[in-house]
Amino acid sequence: MTHRSNPDNRSDNVGKLQEKVTNTIENIEASHDSLKFATEEEKRNIEDKNKRRNQSINAMREEIKDEARNQNY
Numbered sequence: 001m002t003h004r005s006n007p008d009n010r011s012d013n014v015g016k017l018q019e020k021v022t023n024t025i026e027n028i029e030a031s032h033d034s035l036k037f038a039t040e041e042e043k044r045n046i047e048d049k050n051k052r053r054n055q056s057i058n059a060m061r062e063e064i065k066d067e068a069r070n071q072n073y
Helices: 013-035 040-070
Strands: none
Touching: 013 040
8 A cells, every 4th residue: 555645735725724814813702701700820821822822813814925925816
């Protein structure tokens, strides 16, 4: 049995990245609701996680720009 790697199909990367950005934003918004009921430690953890989420969003948006440029959007 030979192992074949899948071809690198990047045609839908922009759409996938945009969906990930949307999901991450929704997670941030949902976390704001949980802050109301969180302990101080939980609040710090949520805020730290949201900072990381925002960094991820920024990185994904840059990647979207790169992919769009490479695909001549």
